[in-house]
Amino acid sequence: MKDTELFEMALGLIPPWKVESSEFNPETKRLDIMIDFSRGGTFSCPECEKENLKAYDTELKTWRHLNFFQHEAYLTARVPRVKCNKCGIRLVDVPWARASSGFTLLFEAMIMTLAKAMPVKTLASFVNEHDTRLWRIIHHYVDKGRSVADFSTVQEVGFDETSSQRGHDYVSVFVDLAGPRILFATEGKDSATVGRFKKDLLEHGGCGENIKQMCCDMSPAFIKGAREQFPDTQLTFDKFHIMKIVNDAVDEVRRQEQKDRPELFRSRYIWLKNPENLKKSQAQNLENLTVKKLNLKTSRAYHIRLNFQELFKQPPLLAEAFLKKWYFWATHSRLEPIKEAAYTIKRHWNGVLQWFKSHINNGILEGINSLIQAAKARARGYRTKKNLIAMIYMIGGKLNFDLPT
Numbered sequence: 231m232k233d234t235e236l237f238e239m240a241l242g243l244i245p246p247w248k249v250e251s252s253e254f255n256p257e258t259k260r261l262d263i264m265i266d267f268s269r270g271g272t273f274s275c276p277e278c279e280k281e282n283l284k285a286y287d288t289e290l291k292t293w294r295h296l297n298f299f300q301h302e303a304y305l306t307a308r309v310p311r312v313k314c315n316k317c318g319i320r321l322v323d324v325p326w327a328r329a330s331s332g333f334t335l336l337f338e339a340m341i342m343t344l345a346k347a348m349p350v351k352t353l354a355s356f357v358n359e360h361d362t363r364l365w366r367i368i369h370h371y372v373d374k375g376r377s378v379a380d381f382s383t384v385q386e387v388g389f390d391e392t393s394s395q396r397g398h399d400y401v402s403v404f405v406d407l408a409g410p411r412i413l414f415a416t417e418g419k420d421s422a423t424v425g426r427f428k429k430d431l432l433e434h435g436g437c438g439e440n441i442k443q444m445c446c447d448m449s450p451a452f453i454k455g456a457r458e459q460f461p462d463t464q465l466t467f468d469k470f471h472i473m474k475i476v477n478d479a480v481d482e483v484r485r486q487e488q489k490d491r492p493e494l495f496r497s498r499y500i501w502l503k504n505p506e507n508l509k510k511s512q513a514q515n516l517e518n519l520t521v522k523k524l525n526l527k528t529s530r531a532y533h534i535r536l537n538f539q540e541l542f543k544q545p546p547l548l549a550e551a552f553l554k555k556w557y558f559w560a561t562h563s564r565l566e567p568i569k570e571a572a573y574t575i576k577r578h579w580n581g582v583l584q585w586f587k588s589h590i591n592n593g594i595l596e597g598i599n600s601l602i603q604a605a606k607a608r609a610r611g612y613r614t615k616k617n618l619i620a621m622i623y624m625i626g627g628k629l630n631f632d633l634p635t
């Protein structure tokens with residue numbers, strides 16, 4: 231078997247395409263494979279697919295292919311232009327690359343696989359290409375995958391913001407909670423993000439009336455956006471965010487009280503964790519600090535927090551009565567931060583109780599967010615938010631990139 235035949239098999243070439251020659255340069259560590267087509271070979275028009283067209287003339291093109299061990303491999307071919315009655319003179323499609331890409335499909339498939347697992351910058355130096363060229367590949371496949379994504383069955387949507395660079399900029403992420411999959415990601419955390427999501431949902435066969443339930447935090451911008459864009463949708467406030475409001479209030483009580491009560495020093499975490507998650511020494515410390523005669527405000531706040539947590543264990547029919555009782559207790563606690571937390575919950579009453587009907591939360595978004603943060607940490611310097619958003623779709627969009635394997 232000749233080496234040209236070997237390369238033909240490796241590349242999966244079918245007539246009229248064939249490998250003409252190959253040249254290996256040990257100094258530049260480069261392998262060049264020259265591809266050509268047989269005399270008299272015919273091609274189809276790339277526009278209308280009309281067959282049996284002869285080459286009108288040719289253009290010489292080169293594509294980066296998968297490395298051959300540590301050597302960069304390139305394919306070079308004379309690509310014919312055909313003269314189609316209907317479409318005019320057109321460059322034909324070659325089976326190993328998509329139109330106007332400088333890479334073969336297999337090279338692009340490798341990039342798409344590795345970009346999920348390693349920083350694009352590292353990947354770029356690994357394959358000796360500029361990272362903007364790799365980002366171009368990623369954007370192409372993400373856009374292609376998103377163009378055929380179908381949102382017609384989406385009924386429950388959770389959304390939340392994630393910080394992009396160093397916490398200054400934000401990207402809001404919308405998730406199909408049943409998927410779960412990322413539907414949409416967009417810059418900002420204002421109410422307009424929900425409008426952009428609605429537009430994108432409609433463009434993907436979804437429909438506002440289909441969305442029965444939405445879940446978000448208590449951010450006024452998100453609430454406003456949801457009410458405007460999805461007036462018939464029931465809003466559930468994410469219970470982890472609700473719990474955080476009460477938790478933060480306990481922490482604030484402790485912070486204020488600590489100024490006069492040195493025994494509270496370095497006790498922060500024992501009040502924030504649940505008792506069953508404490509280490510033995512922490513549990514002992516908690517026991518010492520919660521004895522009645524110490525009469526610590528922090529201890530009272532802590533018990534109000536523990537009681538609030540019980541809300542989510544109530545049977546649906548008793549939930550509102552339970553929350554009312556808790557509210558009375560919290561607002562009569564004479565602990566300002568706890569009272570503030572209770573007022574916040576009062577203002578969001580229906581969306582807090584909606585959980586007993588919808589049973590949805592944004593836990594899945596927390597998981598996705600940690601993936602995003604990990605990807606960011608790995609890929610310092612996304613250059614642009616557009617790149618970050620493409621990466622978010624790659625991680626969680628469950629898109630079909632339709633790549634060769």
Ligand SMILES: [Zn+2]
Pocket residue numbers: 275276277278279280314315316317318
């Ligand atoms: Zn044509």
